[in-house]
Amino acid sequence: MREVAFSDLPSLAGQEIGHSEWTIVSQERINQFAEATGDHQWIHVDIERANKEMGTTIAHGFLTLSLLPMLAAQIMRTTGVSRGINYGLNKLRFTGMVPSGARVRLKEKMLSVEPKGDGLQLTRECTVEIESQDRPALVAEWVTVVYP
Numbered sequence: 001m002r003e004v005a006f007s008d009l010p011s012l013a014g015q016e017i018g019h020s021e022w023t024i025v026s027q028e029r030i031n032q033f034a035e036a037t038g039d040h041q042w043i044h045v046d047i048e049r050a051n052k053e054m055g056t057t058i059a060h061g062f063l064t065l066s067l068l069p070m071l072a073a074q075i076m077r078t079t080g081v082s083r084g085i086n087y088g089l090n091k092l093r094f095t096g097m098v099p100s101g102a103r104v105r106l107k108e109k110m111l112s113v114e115p116k117g118d119g120l121q122l123t124r125e126c127t128v129e130i131e132s133q134d135r136p137a138l139v140a141e142w143v144t145v146v147y148p
Helices: 006-012 027-037 047-053 061-066 068-072
Strands: 002-005 016-019 023-025 076-079 083-094 102-116 119-130 138-147
Touching: 002 006, 006 076, 006 102, 006 119, 023 027, 027 061, 061 068, 061 083, 061 138, 068 102, 068 119, 068 138
Parallel strands: 002 076
Antiparallel strands: 016 102, 023 102, 083 138, 102 119, 119 138
């Protein structure tokens, strides 16, 4: 994990930050996400039908998106920060399906670091990669604000 001081964040603009560890997107996790969100579409939770029609169940796109905070915490820790907030997404595309049991990881690049009130607004390009696949699961510009 990379450790960066708050005051050094501007120097990261334009740089690749790194990769997270691989994490498994299990059927249990998919089912728990379906319960939490009420999204029980068969492609996610009906194993028998999905196996017959698609070869496997697939993770919800929003489940993959929801992994960003956990995966990002494995890449970089910023010292001298009192709090951070999600500011939103500039762009988000679900570019590939995550099969049940697949391993995914996050690749981050710092696109920009700009002053925002007393803090800094960070815009990161986030790519969730699927092990052994060329096409990523998602690509997003994630905007956060951190405060000293």
